[in-house]
Amino acid sequence: MSEPGKTKFGRCFIALGNGLLNFFQTVGEMSQLLAATILWCRAVFKNLDKVLPQMGKIGADTLPIASLTAVFVGFVLALQTGVALKEFGQEESIGAVVSLSMARELGPVLTAILVIGRIGAAITAEIATMSVSEEIDALKTLGINPVRYLVMPRFLACLTMLPVLVIYVNLVGMIGGAAVSKANFGVPFMVYIENVEEWLTFEDIAKGLVKAAVFGVIISIVSCHRGLATVGGPGEVGLATTNSVVFSFVSVYIFNYFVTRLWLE
Amino acid sequence: MVGIGLDAKETLNGTAIEVRQLHRWFRGNHVLRGLDLKIREGTATAIVGSSGAGKSVLLKHMIGLTKPDSGSIFVFGEELTGKTGMALEAIQRRFAMVFQGSALLNSLTVGQNVGLGLTEERRLSRKQVDDIVREKLALVGLEGKESQLPGELSGGMKKRVGIARALAMDPDIILFDEPTTGLDPVMAERIDTLMADLKNKLRKTTVIVTHDMDSAFKTSDHIAMIYEGKIIEQGSPEEFWRSTNPTIEQFISRFKRHGTEEGL
Numbered sequence: 001m002s003e004p005g006k007t008k009f010g011r012c013f014i015a016l017g018n019g020l021l022n023f024f025q026t027v028g029e030m031s032q033l034l035a036a037t038i039l040w041c042r043a044v045f046k047n048l049d050k051v052l053p054q055m056g057k058i059g060a061d062t063l064p065i066a067s068l069t070a071v072f073v074g075f076v077l078a079l080q081t082g083v084a085l086k087e088f089g090q091e092e093s094i095g096a097v098v099s100l101s102m103a104r105e106l107g108p109v110l111t112a113i114l115v116i117g118r119i120g121a122a123i124t125a126e127i128a129t130m131s132v133s134e135e136i137d138a139l140k141t142l143g144i145n146p147v148r149y150l151v152m153p154r155f156l157a158c159l160t161m162l163p164v165l166v167i168y169v170n171l172v173g174m175i176g177g178a179a180v181s182k183a184n185f186g187v188p189f190m191v192y193i194e195n196v197e198e199w200l201t202f203e204d205i206a207k208g209l210v211k212a213a214v215f216g217v218i219i220s221i222v223s224c225h226r227g228l229a230t231v232g233g234p235g236e237v238g239l240a241t242t243n244s245v246v247f248s249f250v251s252v253y254i255f256n257y258f259v260t261r262l263w264l265e
Numbered sequence: 266m267v268g269i270g271l272d273a274k275e276t277l278n279g280t281a282i283e284v285r286q287l288h289r290w291f292r293g294n295h296v297l298r299g300l301d302l303k304i305r306e307g308t309a310t311a312i313v314g315s316s317g318a319g320k321s322v323l324l325k326h327m328i329g330l331t332k333p334d335s336g337s338i339f340v341f342g343e344e345l346t347g348k349t350g351m352a353l354e355a356i357q358r359r360f361a362m363v364f365q366g367s368a369l370l371n372s373l374t375v376g377q378n379v380g381l382g383l384t385e386e387r388r389l390s391r392k393q394v395d396d397i398v399r400e401k402l403a404l405v406g407l408e409g410k411e412s413q414l415p416g417e418l419s420g421g422m423k424k425r426v427g428i429a430r431a432l433a434m435d436p437d438i439i440l441f442d443e444p445t446t447g448l449d450p451v452m453a454e455r456i457d458t459l460m461a462d463l464k465n466k467l468r469k470t471t472v473i474v475t476h477d478m479d480s481a482f483k484t485s486d487h488i489a490m491i492y493e494g495k496i497i498e499q500g501s502p503e504e505f506w507r508s509t510n511p512t513i514e515q516f517i518s519r520f521k522r523h524g525t526e527e528g529l
Contacts, residue, residue: 046387130370133366133368134364134365134366134368135368135369135370135371137325137330137362137364137368138362138364138368138369138370138430139370140330140357141328141330141357141360141361141362142361142381142382142385142430142434143354143357143358143382143385143386143434144381144382144385145354149385
């Protein structure tokens with residue numbers, strides 16, 4: 001009988017096993033990091049000098065691209081749905097479609113994608129660079145806990161700023177939708193707004209904001225963990241950043257599907 | 266010459282760090298293989314060995330940055346191994362480490378780097394921290410550089426900022442990881458003088474990991490050599506110089522050819 005590692009099936013089996021082990025180890029480490037971060041949140045008021053700049057950075061770095069994305073998504077949503085609704089003479093319902101799509105799904109998910117690209121990648125690259133240049137070790141030798149100093153401020157900034165950005169993205173998307181409704185389908189602004197008021201509930205907005213807050217947790221913890229786990233040389237920083245972005249995307253998509261399904265039941 | 270065995274009469278009193286039967290594997294490579302070492306309080310100990318011998322790994326074990334697979338480390342009689350969280354941080358506060366690449370936080374100024382540990386401790390006022398920063402920078406010959414960023418400094422200046430940062434915490438033990446590697450001879454000499462001053466004037470316990478034998482002979486009063494994951498020999502610089510151990514003879518032969526016994 002041949003050894004498992006010498007047959008093609010055996011090698012595949014071992015690779016699959018190693019992959020699964022690595023995955024569960026990573027998830028376990030991220031859970032530990034999340035728990036430690038939540039515990040350190042008790043020191044938030046003593047660390048506002050680190051938390052507030054991170055919040056400002058997320059807002060300032062994401063706002064321009066978020067505005068651009070939101071307005072064009074609003075345009076396209078209104079355009080696509082407007083063409084379909086026009087066939088049934090229901091153009092005045094564009095406001096409902098655009099606002100519900102933005103508040104329930106597109107607002108939180110698009111914002112999460114933007115923040116992963118702009119902020120998550122930057123967080124991983126920064127912390128990974130610190131790891132490989134022994135700066136994290138230096139912090140420890142100075143009696144500074146890296147979770148308190150680096151992770152907790154980024155965690156709180158993502159947790160609070162994602163919902164704020166989602167409110168902004170929803171608003172800009174709806175304005176974009178209103179502009180296209182008026183320009184292409186002749187729907188007056190007041191009709192559009194009344195339609196939004198009729199269909200969009202506080203519950204829709206709140207659910208989107210809860211999703212956004214959880215996306216903020218996922219993005220901050222994944223980004224910080226991939227950075228802290230980086231070992232080796234500068235070449236590893238790029239790899240860690242790519243891994244972080246992919247892991248964050250996949251986590252956000254999976255979480256979004258299951259939560260949406262849960263809420264619809 | 267003192268061999269691998271430790272002096273049986275010696276008690277914990279006077280011993281700053283004691284490493285017992287330390288084993289560490291890295292990706293199938295048995296780097297530390299039952300290493301024993303004692304560092305006496307108030308002395309400067311140089312740990313020498315070829316690249317990849319495990320010198321820096323040993324240093325990181327001493328300060329609790331890396332956990333061993335087996336073995337124990339005692340710091341002033343208190344066991345470090347197995348400690349986590351606040352208990353580990355309490356022991357780590359007795360140390361300071363000067364890293365090979367300086368490990369300064371690039372986003373902070375020189376002054377902020379030096380005062381980082383004190384600022385985060387929040388025991389002292391801003392003015393007190395600033396005074397300590399100025400004093401420590403003056404000690405390493407970098408007066409007035411507080412507002413510069415690490416990216417604007419040379420390698421030697423970064424090392425000196427790293428030393429100032431270590432001194433600012435007023436530690437009992439300072440660990441130096443390859444302090445003169447990559448520096449020009451003038452700057453290396455300056456760093457050597459600084460390290461010698463720390464021992465002679467401030468009476469700090471220092472551990473210097475290096476493969477620069479010139480630096481090891483000038484700055485230390487005890488030298489230990491790592492070979493194949495163990496301390497194969499240790500003793501005073503004079504004893505080390507006269508060692509008949511073939512591995513040590515080979516290791517210091519190049520230095521012997523270029524240098525003299527002057528000053529030993």
